[in-house]
Amino acid sequence: MTRRTDVVVVGGGQSGLAAGYHLRRLGIDHVILDARTAPGGAWQHTWDSLRLFSPAEHSSLPGRRMPVQPGQTYPDAQHVVDYLTDYEKRYELPVQRGARVSAVHRDGAFLRVETDGGDWQARAVVSATGTWNRPFLPAVPGRREYTGRRLHTVQYQAPAEFSGQRVVVVGGGNSGAQIAADLAHAGIDLVWVTQRPPRYLADDIDGRALFDVATARRRALDAGRADTGGVASLGDIVAVPPVRTARDAGLLNPKPMFSRLTPTGVAWADGTTAEADAVIWCTGFRPALAPFSALRLRGTRGHIATVGTRAVDEPRLHLLGYGDWTGPASATLIGVGRPARDAAREISALLSP
Incomplete structure (x- = not known):
């Protein structure tokens, strides 16, 4: 049985929830498919001592400020998981857990989203799969001989x-x-x-300042001005x-x-x-875009060419949360809200008769 909705969001972490928030505000029918069985995205799998780069008040998704964690200036990962869990419930976001997407295909006027629990047809898809599931290991000589x-x-x-x-x-x-x-x-x-x-970076710089710097760089590039270097210029x-x-x-x-x-x-x-x-x-990640390979959109460095969040060669697909190529600081809690809003607005225009 194939189900149908206006928008399928692939991924139920912070980017998927931000997309759901804005789609819900615009009254767009959607579903959020998340392969994980519990809320919290990748934050539920991080190391024990991990702390955010920013205080709670500067680490929030749209519509709901992250509460301060008692005794902590920089919240830990469990606090983020609790916040995302509450966020999902507060806005009654339609998340389906344990729904693993295997492929996305063009299907006439729709995009067909294949999952292990059946297919969906959608007029638009938001990719919010993140990078955590694609860790990068460099090909260093001797790696096959190392016994540790x-x-x-x-x-x-x-x-x-x-x-x-x-x-x-x-x-x-x-x-x-x-x-x-x-x-x-x-x-x-x-x-x-x-x-x-x-x-x-200077000791007084945290994630809020980094978001501002990344946003200023994007505005400069969009206006045709010289590249400021963004966050990379600071450290x-x-x-x-x-x-x-x-x-x-x-x-x-x-x-x-x-x-x-x-x-x-x-x-x-x-x-x-x-x-x-x-x-x-600790060598970084690559975007987890395997479900979209059938669309044949990936270019250099595994990226899909975008204008804002919209895929250049498939306007029904939007991408959120992979880094600056899908919005300034869009892989951060505070940074994903604006591109998620823009994506929802573009999708709304696409769906309008």
Whole structure:
């Protein structure tokens, strides 16, 4: 049996909920299909010590401010899960859990969305699948010979599992710095390696300022002015308190990127080596767009060409939450609201007779 609705939103994390909020406000019939069995998106799977970059009041989805977490300036991941759970209930968003989308096809006037529980026909689709399910692991020489544990950010939970071990953390972004600081505070034998010397943002800069900078860059580009460089011009690492404390205590001493893995560790081009029981790769993600492959829209770097959030070659498809290419800071809680609103308005115009 094929069901029909005006809009199918694929993904029930923060981007999918923001889309649902604006579609609901416009009175557009829609369903939100989420492969996870519980609310909270990827936030329910992060490491134990993760903190937001911004205070709660600057980490909110449209229509509902995130409440302050008692005793915390920067809320933890569980607080975000609780907030998203409440948000979904408050606005009675039509989320169907455990609904895994396998493919999206053109079907005449509709897009057909295949799931493990049957098909949907929709006049428009919003892709809000995020990146968490597509961790990126670089092809480093020696990776097949290395006998220790190889983990990505998505598999890291807490320092306790590495007690008494030697750990290499790879990555000079926020995840790499936060996980390295987490391990360093716990006294783990740590080597932190980065592609280039870490660039910390000024200590008084948080996610709200980053959103403003990203928005200013997008406005400049849209107006044909010179590229301001955006967030990348400020640095790579937000100095949240645990990172700042570890840095100032001399616990974070980054080394340049090694040239290869050995059976028991890592080695640099100058012959220096380090033993490692585990290597944690904080090397980022790719957009999780496999369900849309049948539409043949993907271009360079796995991206789909967009104007705003709308796919250039399939105007019935909008993409939310993948980064600046789908809206300034759109992969953040505070940043996804505006592109979600714009997508809902464009969809409303598309559906109008």
